[in-house]
Amino acid sequence: xxxxxxxxxxxxxxxxxxxxxxxxxxxxxxxxxxxxxxxxxxxxxxxxxxxxxxxxxxxxxxxxxxxxxxxxxxxxxxxxxxxxxxxxxxxxxxxxxxxxxxxxxxxxxxxxxxxxxxxxxxxxxxxxxxxxxxxxxxxxxxxxxxxxxxxxxxxxxxxxxxxxxxxxxxxxxxxxxxxxxxxxxxxxxxxxxxxxxxxxxxxxxxxxxxxxxxxxxxxxxxxxxxxxxxxxxxxxxxxxxxxxxxxxx
Amino acid sequence: xxxxxxxxxxxxxxxxxxxxxxxxxxxxxxxxxxxxxxxxxxxxxxxxxxxxxxxxxxxxxxxxxxxxxxxxxxxxxxxxxxxxxxxxxxxxxxxxxxxxxxxxxxxxxxxxxxxxxxxxxxxxxxxxxxxxxxxxxxxxxxxxxxxxxxxxxxxxxxxxxxxxxxxxxxxxxxxxxxxxxxxxxxxxxxxxxxxxxxxxxxxxxxxxxxxxxxxxxxxxxxxxxxxxxxxxxxxxxxxxxxxxxxxxxxxxxxxxxxxxxxxxxxxxxxxxxxxxxxxxxxxxxxxxxxxxxxxxxxxxxxxxxxxxxxxxxxxxxxxxxxxxxxxxxxxxxxxxxxxxxxxxxxxxxxxxxxxxxxxxxxxxxxxxxxxx
Numbered sequence: 001x002x003x004x005x006x007x008x009x010x011x012x013x014x015x016x017x018x019x020x021x022x023x024x025x026x027x028x029x030x031x032x033x034x035x036x037x038x039x040x041x042x043x044x045x046x047x048x049x050x051x052x053x054x055x056x057x058x059x060x061x062x063x064x065x066x067x068x069x070x071x072x073x074x075x076x077x078x079x080x081x082x083x084x085x086x087x088x089x090x091x092x093x094x095x096x097x098x099x100x101x102x103x104x105x106x107x108x109x110x111x112x113x114x115x116x117x118x119x120x121x122x123x124x125x126x127x128x129x130x131x132x133x134x135x136x137x138x139x140x141x142x143x144x145x146x147x148x149x150x151x152x153x154x155x156x157x158x159x160x161x162x163x164x165x166x167x168x169x170x171x172x173x174x175x176x177x178x179x180x181x182x183x184x185x186x187x188x189x190x191x192x193x194x195x196x197x198x199x200x201x202x203x204x205x206x207x208x209x210x211x212x213x214x215x216x217x218x219x220x221x222x223x224x225x226x227x228x229x230x231x232x233x234x235x236x237x238x239x240x241x242x243x244x245x246x247x248x249x
Numbered sequence: 250x251x252x253x254x255x256x257x258x259x260x261x262x263x264x265x266x267x268x269x270x271x272x273x274x275x276x277x278x279x280x281x282x283x284x285x286x287x288x289x290x291x292x293x294x295x296x297x298x299x300x301x302x303x304x305x306x307x308x309x310x311x312x313x314x315x316x317x318x319x320x321x322x323x324x325x326x327x328x329x330x331x332x333x334x335x336x337x338x339x340x341x342x343x344x345x346x347x348x349x350x351x352x353x354x355x356x357x358x359x360x361x362x363x364x365x366x367x368x369x370x371x372x373x374x375x376x377x378x379x380x381x382x383x384x385x386x387x388x389x390x391x392x393x394x395x396x397x398x399x400x401x402x403x404x405x406x407x408x409x410x411x412x413x414x415x416x417x418x419x420x421x422x423x424x425x426x427x428x429x430x431x432x433x434x435x436x437x438x439x440x441x442x443x444x445x446x447x448x449x450x451x452x453x454x455x456x457x458x459x460x461x462x463x464x465x466x467x468x469x470x471x472x473x474x475x476x477x478x479x480x481x482x483x484x485x486x487x488x489x490x491x492x493x494x495x496x497x498x499x500x501x502x503x504x505x506x507x508x509x510x511x512x513x514x515x516x517x518x519x520x521x522x523x524x525x526x527x528x529x530x531x532x533x534x535x536x537x538x539x540x541x542x543x544x545x546x547x548x549x550x551x552x553x554x555x556x557x558x559x560x561x562x563x564x565x566x567x568x569x570x571x572x573x574x575x576x577x578x579x580x581x582x583x584x585x586x587x588x589x590x591x592x593x594x595x596x597x598x599x600x601x602x603x604x605x606x607x608x609x610x611x612x613x614x615x616x617x618x619x620x621x
Contacts, residue, residue: 082491094486096479121472
């Protein structure tokens with residue numbers, strides 16, 4: 001396939017309907033390499049469905065979804081898309097609760113996932129070093145031996161972000177990373193995402209306006225499955241349509 | 250679990266079986282003589298334990314609740330039965346050197362093609378492992394690729410074993426129909442009636458169980474096993490990390506089916522018969538109960554559970570046969586309610602109470618959830 005776009009992520013005319021309800025309606029969404037983008041919108045605006053389309057969980061009825069201008073995301077499954085370099089954090093923190101924090105990261109480390117390779121895999125020194133590094137980044141060094149299920153809600157969120165980093169994706173999709181976090185944790189998370197963005201492209205879906213303001217990046221407002229407005233937070237907050245459907249409430 | 254403990258479990262199984270086998274060879278009037286029926290009974294329990302181990306591997310570690318593992322056990326058993334039938338040779342009631350008695354009775358003129366090769370033990374052994382493995386591969390490939398999970402998967406595994414039961418009941422399938430395969434004489438040239446053969450089969454069952462126990466232990470202790478538990482606890486997370494979940498499930502399901510098949514194969518010469526009743530859905534459910542009673546996801550619990558429940562069954566069906574199923578159902582309810590981690594969990598709890606609590610580092614403290 002020839003490259004049709006310079007964008008890292010390119011969605012065009014994407015439509016997904018569930019029993020006649022259009023969760024996404026000719027959605028177009030473009031993210032440049034190295035960018036950080038915040039996506040906001042009321043409940044049911046299609047934010048999570050958009051993530052599902054990008055990560056291969058949901059197949060769109062129509063439209064184009066390209067990664068790096070060449071990989072057709074509508075043809076690949078979750079595992080292939082993950083291997084391609086797209087990491088996803090779920091809305092509800094999802095970690096392997098019965099595994100230790102380090103094992104969670106070990107399983108997430110970039111590497112061959114084929115069963116016959118994993119069967120004989122031994123933890124290498126470089127893997128251990130990489131795990132230590134990520135533990136520092138997400139500030140979980142002190143609880144590294146704990147079971148992930150014993151962590152606090154905020155720590156789980158961070159562990160999941162750490163697992164995303166371990167995958168070394170080019171693009172991180174982060175769904176409501178600060179839901180249920182304290183103010184201090186929220187500020188730390190904004191800081192962490194900015195640091196991650198120095199080397200990777202990030203798309204953040206979030207409801208928390210303080211957090212979105214703290215990120216200080218271009219914002220896309222979704223409404224009824226389409227883009228309602230796009231621009232700086234100040235720009236979109238001034239848009240009367242945005243105020244009507246979302247911010248005003 | 251440490252390597253020490255793993256090997257000690259294997260040594261206990263093997264050592265125990267060897268001791269019983271040797272004692273059974275003492276003269277009958279000796280005080281320590283173990284009668285032949287006890288040897289056969291223990292051998293049967295060990296085969297059930299191997300079946301339970303195979304169920305625990307898929308249910309305890311990958312979360313696949315198979316209610317059809319009895320099918321793999323029975324297929325392995327039939328493969329062994331076919332070999333044993335061919336071993337009878339001309340000693341059958343009708344004295345036909347090639348055709349088993351039931352085929353002569355049905356007026357069949359020649360051996361069906363799929364009975365070919367079963368006079369060679371090597372070929373039969375391959376079929377004992379490969380036939381259940383192949384069935385598990387086809388079934389697993391279709392089910393796991395379509396992402397059938399949970400109760401739906403359990404139901405279709407029940408349907409699988411039920412369908413096979415109906416098929417094997419038919420005379421024209423060529424597997425002895427209703428009566429199955431029986432009247433075996435020899436196994437590898439050794440008379441199945443002799444005490445020495447029974448003792449040998451008991452030791453072989455113990456060796457196979459120990460071997461698979463150690464292999465399973467290594468499997469779940471390695472990174473592969475961590476992936477399996479990850480799939481069990483958060484399947485979508487594993488997918489989004491790039492793991493092809495269906496491939497892992499198929500691989501483990503096939504391995505587990507081979508284990509179950511070999512268990513069935515060793516079971517048949519020790520009980521002397523294989524019939525379609527082994528495919529009964531209730532048998533597969535019973536295997537799941539053994540695992541639950543022993544302790545799901547512990548491997549050793551599967552072995553303990555299978556032996557305990559079957560010992561109970563032997564005693565109970567001797568005394569009050571009509572009440573056994575009620576007792577089994579009641580046991581399952583009690584274990585689910587009061588012993589969610591089975592006998593192994595109970596044991597761990599007792600040991601934790603007796604040994605003073607380890608220093609604080611090891612004891613994780615539940616932190617209050619942020620935002621609560």
